Amino acid sequence: xxxxxxxxxxxxxxxxxxxxxxxxxxxxxxxxxxxxxxxxxxxxxxxxxxxxxxxxxxxxxxxxxxxxxxxxxxxxxxxxxxxxxxxxxxxxxxxxxxxxxxxxxxxxxxxxxxxxxxxxxxxxxxxxxxxxxxxxxxxxxxxxxxxxxxxxxxxxxxxxxxxxxxxxxxxxxxxxxxxxxxxxxxxxxxxxxxxxxxxxxxxxxxxxxxxxxxxxxxxxxxxxxxxxxxxxxxxxxxxxxxxxxxxxxxxxxxxxxxxxxxxxxxxxxxxxxxxxxxxxxxxxxxxxxxxxxxxxxxxxxxxxxxxxxxxxxxxxxxxxxxxxxxxxxxxxxxxxxxxxxxxxxxxxxxxxxxxxxxxxxxxxxxxxxxxxxxxxxxxxxxxxxxxxxxxxxxxxxxxxxxxxxxxxxxxxxxxxxxxxxxxxxxxxxxxxxxxxxxxxxxx
Numbered sequence: 001x002x003x004x005x006x007x008x009x010x011x012x013x014x015x016x017x018x019x020x021x022x023x024x025x026x027x028x029x030x031x032x033x034x035x036x037x038x039x040x041x042x043x044x045x046x047x048x049x050x051x052x053x054x055x056x057x058x059x060x061x062x063x064x065x066x067x068x069x070x071x072x073x074x075x076x077x078x079x080x081x082x083x084x085x086x087x088x089x090x091x092x093x094x095x096x097x098x099x100x101x102x103x104x105x106x107x108x109x110x111x112x113x114x115x116x117x118x119x120x121x122x123x124x125x126x127x128x129x130x131x132x133x134x135x136x137x138x139x140x141x142x143x144x145x146x147x148x149x150x151x152x153x154x155x156x157x158x159x160x161x162x163x164x165x166x167x168x169x170x171x172x173x174x175x176x177x178x179x180x181x182x183x184x185x186x187x188x189x190x191x192x193x194x195x196x197x198x199x200x201x202x203x204x205x206x207x208x209x210x211x212x213x214x215x216x217x218x219x220x221x222x223x224x225x226x227x228x229x230x231x232x233x234x235x236x237x238x239x240x241x242x243x244x245x246x247x248x249x250x251x252x253x254x255x256x257x258x259x260x261x262x263x264x265x266x267x268x269x270x271x272x273x274x275x276x277x278x279x280x281x282x283x284x285x286x287x288x289x290x291x292x293x294x295x296x297x298x299x300x301x302x303x304x305x306x307x308x309x310x311x312x313x314x315x316x317x318x319x320x321x322x323x324x325x326x327x328x329x330x331x332x333x334x335x336x337x338x339x340x341x342x343x344x345x346x347x348x349x350x351x352x353x354x355x356x357x358x359x360x361x362x363x364x365x366x367x368x369x370x371x372x373x374x375x376x377x378x379x380x381x382x383x384x385x386x387x388x389x390x391x392x393x394x395x396x397x398x399x400x401x402x403x404x405x406x407x408x409x410x411x412x413x414x415x416x417x418x419x420x421x422x423x424x425x426x427x428x429x430x431x432x433x434x435x436x437x438x439x440x441x442x443x
Contacts, residue, residue, distance in 0.1 A: 015431030033292065043073040045336070047101035048083040053353045060346040061237040064339045071332045072208055091115060094326075095405045097335035098378055102148050102322040104139045108227070108400030111142040117325040118145040122334045128342050131359030133389060138397040139271035139317025149337045150317025152355025155300070155384045158200075159284045161277045162297040168192040172297055175383060178305035179214075179243065182278070189277055199252045200278035202259040204244030207409045209280035210301050214240055216395050217304035217312035223441075227402025230437055234379075234430050241426045248420060256420035285377060289331045296373050298380035300387070311391035313384050314398065318355030404440040411436055 054077045061073050090096045110116050140148030162172055173181050186199020203210040212222045221231035247253040254270050262268040266283050270276035300313055323333040340346045347362045356378050357363045415433045418424040
C-alpha cells in the first residue's frame, strides 16, 4: 500500500517530472486553459493511482451517488504516467474534467493559469473541512485562495529498516533526534556491520526529503514567497554539502556511485538493496520489493542541533481534489470533495490509499484495520503534525512550488553528485548552482 507523503516524493514515485516541463507550452496553447468545460449531463471526474485506489474511489462514488441520486458521475482513471499530458490536452480541447485529483506540486501553476476554480466560498457550507488544520490546507492554497482539498497528511520522514538495526544490536533513535545523532548512528551501523552496510543514503542532493527542512531550521524557505528566486543562502547550502561530504568520508553514507544508480529508480535505493538502513526516499515504503521482509519504522527528519534552530518539519497535503474553473458543476464537485473528506464509509474505503487521513476523526476510524507498519507510519505522521502545530518558531508551510521547481530539484541532486564524485569543489559548485538556479527561475 503506497502512501504519497511529499510533493517531491509524489513526483518521483509517479515519474511525473516531465509533466511539469510540458505544462507551460500546453497551457499557453489554450490561452489560459479555461476551455468550454464538460458538456456532458454527468459530472466528469478523473484521478491517477493503483488498482486499489481506483476501487476505493469507485466504492466511495457509488456511496455518494446513493445519497445524492441527482448527481451522476462519469469517472476515468489511470496511472500517473501521462495523466497530466492527457489533462493538458483536454484543457486545450475544451473537454477538461469537472473534478480531478491534483498534484500538490502543480496546483500553483494550474491555479495561476486560470484552470482551477477557487472554492473558498463553499467552505463551511457545502464543503465541510472540520478537522483540517490551517497548515494542511496551505497545500491547496495559492495566493490566498483555496484550490484543492488535501487528501491526507503528507510529511517528510525517514524510512528505517528497524530489524536490520536490531540485528546489529542498535536501537531506533528517539523521534527528537538531531543531525549529530544521525551521523552517530550511521557510523555505528557501518562499524558494526563490518563495513558491509552504510547508515543512511546520501541526502546531500535531496530537497523536500531533507534539505528543505534543514534550510527551514535555519529560518529559510526553499523558494521565496513569490517563487522567483531561491529562499536559502549560499552559506546554508555550503554547510549542508559539507555535512554530507563528511558523512561520505566516514562511511556513514554511501559513495557517489550508489547514489547515482538509485536516482529515479527505487529498486536501487540503498535500503531496498540492503546497502543502508536509513533512507530519505519517501517512495520506499510500499514499493520496497526486497525490503518487504524487514520490519520498517519511521522517524521525523532530524532537528537542528545549533543555538536558535527552528522547527523545520511541515505538513503538506498528499494529493488534492480540485474543480476546474470552466466547469458548470463546481458546486456538485465540492459536494463530492466534502463527502470523501468526512463520510465514514468513504474514509474506511480509502484507508491509506490517498495518504494518511487528514483529520483525527478519519485516522481513528481506520486505525484498527491497519498493519503494524501502517500503524507506525501513521503514528509518525501524527507525531510530526502535532509537533509542528505546537511549535512557536516554525515557518509557515511552503507555498506550492513555482514553475521550474523540478529543474531546481534535479540541479541540486546533480550538483551534490558532482561534489561526491570529486568533479567539483563545494565552492565551485555553489557558484554554478546559484547561477543556474537564478536562470531557471527567471525564465
